[in-house]
Amino acid sequence: MAKRKGKGPTPKAEDRHWHGKRQKARAAKNAKRTGTPTMGPSGRPTATDSPRPSGRPAGARRAAGDSPELVTGRNPVVEALRAGVPGTALYVMSGTDERIRESIQMAADRRIPLLETGKNELDRLTDGAVHQGIALQVRPYRYAHPDDLLKGTAPLIVALDGITDPRNLGAIVRSAAAFGATGVVVPERRAAGVTAGAWKTSAGTLASVPVAQATNLTRQLKAYQQAGCFVAGLDARGSTPVADLEVASGPFVLVVGSEGKGLGRLVADTCDMLVTIPMPGKAESLNAGVAAGIALYEISRLRS
Template sequence: MAGNDKRRGGMRKSNKKGMVVGSGGQRRRGLRGKGPTPKAEDRVSHPAKRRADARAKAEQQRAKRQAAAESQPELVCGRNPVVECIRAGVPASGLFVAQGIDIDDRVTEAVREAKSRGISVVDVPRVELDRMTNNAMHQGLALQVPQFKYAHPEDVLQAARDSGLPPLIVALDGVTDPRNLGAVIRSAAAFGAHGVIVPQRRSAGITAVAWRTSAGTAAKLPVAKAVNLTRTLKDLKSEGLMVIGLDADSDVTSDELELATGPLVVVVGSEGRGLSRLVRETCDQTVSIPMAAGVESLNASVAAGVVLSEVARRRRIR
């Protein structure tokens, strides 16, 4: 009979308030706790959620742009840098020669060596080469090279050990000018260093400018990226290397560098702020370069060259 259905879930017509048969215990469920309130970023319609999604999308787009940029080749410009890169065996894919340029020994060697190594040689109008190099000083020659492949800091240490000589590694702290990076790499190779370590963030990378300044030596010397430079320096210390930092305010000069003949890491800071606090605290010793009065500081690459030259001298006469 309607209204007298005893089935579970059946509804009874009534004007009375309160629970009726078949309510399913809604009152009991209403008394249960619903757990902690979700974070604002986890609520679908909350403004914080929309902002977090926008940040995540922007980060993904930035990562895609960076990946695309890293896949693009670089152009090394200038006759001497191009010749040095080809001599060093840089894995180039193309040599661009401006039409109508004056031919000298460097151009002849670059074209001859490029052809012998299977590098395509392309004649282009000078205006086109100007456009390709963004009006850089190319002197009629440009070499297309792939993006640089960095080593791991452990690879640099292993290369030093395989040499049979006391390890000598150069680390850069906050050097953001690729010209300085290229010059440091060139000095490191000239004075017998086994590798260079740069931080992953806030540091110059091996771009075409760095290739050009290094004159191809970046292909001969391993260059590694450190996720955390301070931690990497501590790891090297645990492997028996001493860490010295270049600091203009140090009372110890490079002339007094007694650590030069042993396993060593030379840390070079930026021209502006020098060594960062954590890196300075990690160093076993800081050294300065003796200079004439009235001169504040040297360029980072020049300072690195001076100290590495002193290290090489002491190692020769030990």
């Protein structure tokens, strides 16, 4: 029986032909997990290594976790920049269109990095959305803690239950800013978050009105009650007009539900009182953003 020949000593890791490939693969995996971009020859992040947002192909989409969001399309991008949406990078294929030139100028004025890119790369970054040769990367919003909204001796907090449209969130934040609210609290799940759409509708007021996320809205409302706040739910089932709510002059939480379903049962049961907006006209209900604006005006009048 023939003896087998030995293969000799095991080569060192750096001498193995596959070692470099494994190192590169590990580095790429770590960069993807931590969000650290790979540096190009110039020492700047390459467009291909930019964070890849995910989501539905639309004008503005929210990525999962802390990933940045992209606003795509000539009109959405220029409107977002006009509204003061905090961009971190502007990806452009060419500057021939008037709206693209305006976007480039506004980005330059606000020192937003301008990255020239090709169609294939922009298709990849936007997941195949209709981008029209331009996309604005928006930094992830940093939510406040719900307890941070308890400012001053008589805080005014707006809590949202079942609001899923970011435009409604932006409109409510705008009303909150106009009528002196200290902040807005939203549930972490099954609710609208701060997206580029919310920034646009808020007309920049998201920069001054904090938005907090609550793991459990019912539990957070109880925490506000324990902190001395009166919690009133805005609901068609309410028997007290919001204009007659004298208790709103103190620490107060206004809870606003969705237009279709109103307040959830547990949230409504937690409220100290349900209040309503009398409507002598023919409309059965109001848009959540409009209803919140009217209620906040009345509460502001009572508090003044």
